[in-house]
Amino acid sequence: MKRVVVSGLGLITSIGNRRETVVESLRTARTGIEPFPAFAAADCPVKLAGTVKEFEFPTAEFEDWIYPAEYQLPRERMRTLAPNSLYAYAAMRQAIADAGLTDDLVTSPRTGLMTASGGSMWLAYENYHTMLTRGVMRCQPMGIINSIPGSLYINLGTLFGIKGSAVGFSSACSSSAHAIGAAVDLIRSDRQDLVFAVGAEDCNLFSILPFAAIRALSVHDDPERYPCPFDRKRDGFVGTGGAAVLVLEESEHARQRGAPVYAELAGWGQSCDGYNVLAPDPDGAGLARAITRACADAGLEPGTVDYINAHATGTPGGDVSECRAIQQVFGDHTPLVSSTKAITGHGLSLAGSMEAAFCCLALRERFVPVSAHVTELDPACQPVRVVTEPVDTAPRVAISNSAGFGGSNVSLVLRAPADD
Amino acid sequence: MTEKELSQLKEELKRCSPATLAAAIRFRDQGDLESIPTIVLGVLEHYQPSTSNVRISDAPPEARLIEDLGLDSLTLLEVVMTLEQVLNMTIPNEELRDLGTMGRLNQFLRDKISGQETSSEVRHYDRDRIILRLPQQPPFLFLDSATLEGTNLTGTYTVRGDESCLEGHFPDYPVFPAALVFEALGQAACLALLETRPDPASDPDAPDDNRVFFAGLDGARFHAVVRPGDCLQLHVELEKLREPLAIYRGRVTRGEQTVAQVRRLMLAFGVSPLPPAEADQGAAHEIPPVSVSYTDPTASS
Numbered sequence: 001m002k003r004v005v006v007s008g009l010g011l012i013t014s015i016g017n018r019r020e021t022v023v024e025s026l027r028t029a030r031t032g033i034e035p036f037p038a039f040a041a042a043d044c045p046v047k048l049a050g051t052v053k054e055f056e057f058p059t060a061e062f063e064d065w066i067y068p069a070e071y072q073l074p075r076e077r078m079r080t081l082a083p084n085s086l087y088a089y090a091a092m093r094q095a096i097a098d099a100g101l102t103d104d105l106v107t108s109p110r111t112g113l114m115t116a117s118g119g120s121m122w123l124a125y126e127n128y129h130t131m132l133t134r135g136v137m138r139c140q141p142m143g144i145i146n147s148i149p150g151s152l153y154i155n156l157g158t159l160f161g162i163k164g165s166a167v168g169f170s171s172a173c174s175s176s177a178h179a180i181g182a183a184v185d186l187i188r189s190d191r192q193d194l195v196f197a198v199g200a201e202d203c204n205l206f207s208i209l210p211f212a213a214i215r216a217l218s219v220h221d222d223p224e225r226y227p228c229p230f231d232r233k234r235d236g237f238v239g240t241g242g243a244a245v246l247v248l249e250e251s252e253h254a255r256q257r258g259a260p261v262y263a264e265l266a267g268w269g270q271s272c273d274g275y276n277v278l279a280p281d282p283d284g285a286g287l288a289r290a291i292t293r294a295c296a297d298a299g300l301e302p303g304t305v306d307y308i309n310a311h312a313t314g315t316p317g318g319d320v321s322e323c324r325a326i327q328q329v330f331g332d333h334t335p336l337v338s339s340t341k342a343i344t345g346h347g348l349s350l351a352g353s354m355e356a357a358f359c360c361l362a363l364r365e366r367f368v369p370v371s372a373h374v375t376e377l378d379p380a381c382q383p384v385r386v387v388t389e390p391v392d393t394a395p396r397v398a399i400s401n402s403a404g405f406g407g408s409n410v411s412l413v414l415r416a417p418a419d420d
Numbered sequence: 421m422t423e424k425e426l427s428q429l430k431e432e433l434k435r436c437s438p439a440t441l442a443a444a445i446r447f448r449d450q451g452d453l454e455s456i457p458t459i460v461l462g463v464l465e466h467y468q469p470s471t472s473n474v475r476i477s478d479a480p481p482e483a484r485l486i487e488d489l490g491l492d493s494l495t496l497l498e499v500v501m502t503l504e505q506v507l508n509m510t511i512p513n514e515e516l517r518d519l520g521t522m523g524r525l526n527q528f529l530r531d532k533i534s535g536q537e538t539s540s541e542v543r544h545y546d547r548d549r550i551i552l553r554l555p556q557q558p559p560f561l562f563l564d565s566a567t568l569e570g571t572n573l574t575g576t577y578t579v580r581g582d583e584s585c586l587e588g589h590f591p592d593y594p595v596f597p598a599a600l601v602f603e604a605l606g607q608a609a610c611l612a613l614l615e616t617r618p619d620p621a622s623d624p625d626a627p628d629d630n631r632v633f634f635a636g637l638d639g640a641r642f643h644a645v646v647r648p649g650d651c652l653q654l655h656v657e658l659e660k661l662r663e664p665l666a667i668y669r670g671r672v673t674r675g676e677q678t679v680a681q682v683r684r685l686m687l688a689f690g691v692s693p694l695p696p697a698e699a700d701q702g703a704a705h706e707i708p709p710v711s712v713s714y715t716d717p718t719a720s721s
Contacts, residue, residue: 063435074470076495138505141497 003266004187005417007259008099008247009357010091014050014203014240014344017068017090019098023361029372031343033223033238038205046212047221050240050345052203057083060126077159080142082120084350085155087243088200092156095196095245099259103161105194112165112195113157114183116175116349119149121206152200164192170349172404173311174270175199176244177352180412181268183248193253196245199353203241207348211239214278216315227314227346228373229339230323230381237313240345244354262360263414266300266397269293273407280318280403284325287311287401287409291329294399294411305335305413306395307368309355311403312339313346322401323381335399338371338387352402356412359398363416366394421448432505436462444506453534456507457526463502464522467495481523489522509533518570543568545611554611555630559584562604563654566611571658573612577604581648596646601672601680606634608654609668609685617661617689632689635665639683650674656685664690 011017014032015025025032036049056066062078071090073081081089096106105111127143140146145154150168157166165186169179176199183195201207211217218236220226227238246265254261271293273286280287295302308326312319319339326334340358347354362369374388395416402410421429429448433441440462443455464476464485472490474483485491491499500511500519509532519525545566551557566575579596586594610632646652656668666689670682 075467076469076471076492079494079498137510138501141494141501 002188002190003251003264004184004248005251005254005259005264006246006262006356006360006414007249007254008095008097008101008245009262009360010093010095010098010243010245011354011357012052012055012087012091012094013242013244013347013354014052017052017054019094019361022358023365025343026340026358026361026369027365027367029343029370031223031372032240033227033343033345035221035223039209042205042209044209044212045219046209046217048218048223048226048238048345049203049208050238050242050347052087052240052242055083055087057204060123073159080145080151080155082123082146082151083202083204083241084117084120084200084243085146085152087241088115088117088152088156088198088245089159091200091243091245092160092196092198095247096160099247099249100257101194101247107161107163108193109163110193111162112183112186112192113153113160113162113198114165114167114169114179114186114195115152115156115198115200116169116171116179116353117149117152117198117200118170118175118202118207118349119151120147120202121210122202122204123147125206152198156196156198160196162196165195171408171410172406173313173346173348173351174402174404174408174410175349175352176354177268177356177400177402177410177412178270178408180246180248180265180353180356181270181410183246184265184268187248187250190250194247194249197248197353197356198243198245199347199350200243201241201348201350203239207241208239211237216313218314225373225375227342228375229310229312229314229319229342230371230378230384230386231374232376232378234314234316234319234378236315237341237346240347240350242347242350242354244350244357246353246357246360261417263363263398263416264418265356265412266415267294267296267298267413268411269295269297270408270410273409275407277406280321280407282317282321282324284321284323284328286407287322287325287403287411288328290409290411291325291399291401294413295329298413298415300397300413300415302329303333305330305397305399306393307359307362307398308335308337309359309362309369309398309400310337310339310371311351311401312371313341314339318403320378320380322403323384327383332383334384336368336387336391336393336395337384338369340369340371342372342374352400352410352412355402356400356414359400359412359414362395363398363414368393368395421445429506432502433462436466440466447507451533453530456529456533459506460503460522460526460529463499463506464489464491467491467499467502469495476522479522481521481526483522484520485522485525486520503529507533543615550611553614553630554607555632556607556610561607562600563607563611566608568612568615571612571616571661573608573615573654573656575604575608575611575654575656576651577654578651579646579648586648594648596648596650598642598646598680601642601646601652602637602640602682602685604652605654605656605670605672605680605682605685606687609656609666609670609687612656612658612668613661613666613687613689616658617663617666632687634686635688636684636686637682638686640680641682642680644674644677644679646674646679652679659684664688
């Protein structure tokens with residue numbers, strides 16, 4: 001069977017807009033979370049967000065948006081973008097440069113695009129508001145393609161001239177992990193040589209605050225202590241946005257063109273809890289099934305896994321459920337486990353791709369990201385080896401977990417390149 | 421304008437030149453039709469894509485919005501929506517099609533706002549201009565003048581009496597052949613097609629010549645004898661246009677009298693429907709038998 005490697009990364013995240021910055025933040029557990037002025041103005045109990053630096057969206061009109069000069073686009077391109085797709089455009093540019101892809105490769109019919117984003121609730125709101133207050137025929141003509149969840153593949157496909165498969169995924173917080181899994185399947189089955197797997201999310205009132213009423217968001221205001229997955233005092237997650245791109249490539253294709261290889265995407269597994277629309281199955285049976293399937297798909301014994309980047313968002317129920325899932329698969333001696341959401345925030349549709357990218361960095365740079373802000377490990381999480389302090393371990397096999405509403409679970413297995 | 425309307429207008433035009441806003445205020449306050457071109461210019465300049473190098477303020481009225489100014493169809497929608505809001509009017513879909521040039525857009529808005537019937541563009545052709553445009557040439561040109569309105573054309577041809585065919589048709593009683601009456605109608609349709617079909621320059625696959633072939637006549641009827649000195653009016657109305665076929669409804673009149681009618685006059689263009697050897701010899705202009713059957717490639721879709 002064909003094998004799949006990660007040959008390029010692009011990252012626009014709360015902990016850095018360049019790979020080097022992101023590695024530094026992960027190594028030192030430097031948080032990207034801060035008090036979010038938009039929340040202060042919104043009169044709500046939520047204070048923090050994993051803000052995306054260098055990008056500002058003061059109004060819904062793209063002419064007012066501030067973003068780095070190197071990613072500037074003309075108005076006929078900007079008019080169909082939302083924050084999530086603009087982040088993703090920037091991350092795509094990085095990933096293409098990082099993987100050393102020529103234009104011919106990017107636009108080859110053998111190159112695909114699997115995307116995941118919740119769309120832009122913000123611009124959708126603006127568009128509907130216009131429709132209801134000013135009339136149906138006054139609707140922004142770009143109002144659909146700048147806001148629907150599919151807008152990410154629509155825009156990136158056009159911006160980069162993608163000619164292969166292009167699909168948008170929508171499975172809540174496991175969306176971009178599903179996008180990666182689909183990309184792996186496309187390459188293994190020889191339908192594509194190369195696939196961009198992209199996750200992206202807005203970072204604003206509309207993408208984050210709807211989670212407040214279901215009591216899923218942390219209401220604390222100190223980003224050096226919250227959010228705190230696995231900790232006894234955890235009270236919810238902190239939202240974030242941004243974009244992450246993984247260039248997934250058939251391994252022989254990558255070898256022949258001398259591409260850099262971060263890791264092998266060795267396998268993936270998925271499952272559904274079939275339990276509840278919002279809450280994960282407290283037993284973690286669904287997620288355990290996804291992890292087991294992923295290991296089997298990668299052809300490795302669970303015991304060889306060194307590190308798990310947990311989905312753990314910092315909600316009371318979710319973290320425990322995931323720890324039970326891990327324990328079911330790995331028994332008493334679990335891999336090292338951390339949640340990088342303590343410093344990034346939870347990126348929803350972005351999370352799976354962002355954290356898979358973090359695993360790539362951990363494997364290549366030979367470090368294990370710590371789980372920040374754990375001062376008192378929740379006893380219910382204790383059977384799992386949560387990395388609360390830096391450890392001197394170079395992981396060889398890593399897993400990235402994602403779990404979304406409706407009990408949608410995805411587990412990705414990444415392995416350090418064989419030759420190093 | 422109320423305060424609210426003024427602030428909406430300012431909001432709408434905040435990214436256009438100050439002159440645009442000033443003209444819009446003049447228009448809204450005083451109904452000043454002379455402000456329309458300034459408003460249109462300001463809006464077009466704002467929406468002009470970065471890839472277009474044309475200076476719109478220097479562009480002539482016949483500059484085409486898409487081909488010459490570099491706007492795409494989405495941008496045209498934005499332009500129309502902005503103009504609708506600024507000028508406080510609505511432009512229905514069916515009227516959008518006819519707004520291809522800056523001059524047309526200005527004239528259309530002016531007519532629409534002043535409550536006049538919107539005038540469709542009318543073009544006149546004399547025989548010299550027709551000779552420059554049509555592939556058919558004297559002595560096989562049976563069109564003296566033409567008027568094109570939208571996609572419909574009315575041509576004229578006066579039978580001179582010295583046409584060579586009349587010598588034998590008939591020696592003592594010259595009658596302009598029915599086949600040539602249909603040919604004249606076909607030439608009128610040919611001119612209409614060449615003048616209104618999509619510009620081949622904007623389509624890289626389009627052939628770069630003027631070749632149009634007679635492809636068929638359905639429902640052809642002939643009602644009167646045509647003799648030297650008769651002035652024929654040749655009316656063609658476009659029914660359907662999709663490469664490689666254009667279908668016209670045709671009628672030939674002499675004063676009040678109907679001389680001939682064709683339910684479907686079909687012309688093939690773009691890719692030659694005829695065998696290359698025949699096409700090369702120019703046989704294409706020969707009239708096929710009346711009521712030839714022709715498989716309409718567009719009929720099934």
